Amino acid sequence: MKKLEIIIRPDKLETLKEILDECGCGGMTIMAVMGCGQQKGSVNQIKNMKVNINLLPKIQVNAVIKDEQVENTLLEINTKISSGTVGDGKVFVYDVDDAMRIRTGERGGKAI
Numbered sequence: 001m002k003k004l005e006i007i008i009r010p011d012k013l014e015t016l017k018e019i020l021d022e023c024g025c026g027g028m029t030i031m032a033v034m035g036c037g038q039q040k041g042s043v044n045q046i047k048n049m050k051v052n053i054n055l056l057p058k059i060q061v062n063a064v065i066k067d068e069q070v071e072n073t074l075l076e077i078n079t080k081i082s083s084g085t086v087g088d089g090k091v092f093v094y095d096v097d098d099a100m101r102i103r104t105g106e107r108g109g110k111a112i
């Protein structure tokens with residue numbers, strides 16, 4: 001199992017939900033976050049104070065999926081979410097050791 005931590009522009013959330021559904025994802029957790037990427041050097045001078053204005057609202061979606069679903073999901077995200085402009089977002093991929101469905105006690109792949 002892998003956890004995808006997907007950070008996107010808020011207006012791409014509906015597209016991402018469709019992608020995850022089509023890729024067989026069993027669930028997701030969604031958060032409103034603020035963040036910046038490699039353009040964080042963008043700085044404005046206000047009354048001699050340096051103010052970083054490059055923290056932008058983003059949506060973070062966490063989804064735990066099966067190993068064999070990862071490549072297709074990443075490809076779909078790249079194809080359908082990329083606008084080709086800076087700030088499109090990023091996906092971080094983590095190993096997941098175990099999971100449990102609380103209602104039944106099912107573990108591992110059966111729990112997601």
Ligand SMILES: Nc1ncnc2c1ncn2[C@@H]1O[C@H](COP(=O)(O)OP(=O)(O)OP(=O)(O)O)[C@@H](O)[C@H]1O
Nearest residue numbers: 007034035036037038039058085086087088089090
């Ligand atoms: N290294 C990182 N660590 C944690 N979060 C990150 C990292 N890079 C990007 N993010 C998150 O992803 C969001 C979108 O990043 P963004 O798409 O601007 O990345 P980028 O590396 O600057 O790529 P681009 O040059 O295409 O803009 C950021 O607002 C931040 O929330």
Ligand SMILES: [Mg+2]
Nearest residue numbers: 037038039087
């Ligand atoms: Mg950026």
